[in-house]
Amino acid sequence: MYQNILVAFDGSSSSKLALKEAVSFATLTKGVVHPIYVLDKTPLFSYAGHYDPLTLVEALRKDGESLLEEAQQTCAAAGVPCHPELVESNDPSDDVANVILRHAEQIHTDLLVMGTHGRRGVRRLVIGSVAERALRFSRCPVLLIREEGKQEASTV
Secondary structure (H helix, E strand, C coil): CCCCCEEEEECCHHHHHHHHHHHHHHHHCCCCEEEHHHHHECCCCHCCCCCCHHHHHHHHHHHHHHHHHHHHHHHHHHCCCCCEEEEEECCCCCCCCHHHHHHHHHHHCCCEEEECCCCCCCHHHHCHHHHHHHHHHHCCCCCEEEEECCCCCCCC
């Protein structure tokens, strides 16, 4: 059934809930959890005149590696095999959803689990939604986990 479970993990409360759900599935199916942290470098270089982008990328890599270590510990505590990976965008046209979906195809993902912040209305239109884009273009089943207690009024 779901042997390769990819979970997008950024350390947010919704991604922690997604990891927890992915671990639950993996426990039931004796599957492997693949937490990924996406380092989106494309917007960083457009502001390169104000700071050293390479220093910032290194700091972001350290943050991502720290979060992936946290994900690995969560999986280990449940006795679930885990293969964490930090994945970076390279193409200026890349976005986080594209990077996640490309990685999902590379590892032959059976289930993609993602947290969602549950934005609605104008905020969603302006900000966009990584989860929505991944859901729309994924070739495998997607499980979206909404942040607990998050009730946002719809604004138009």
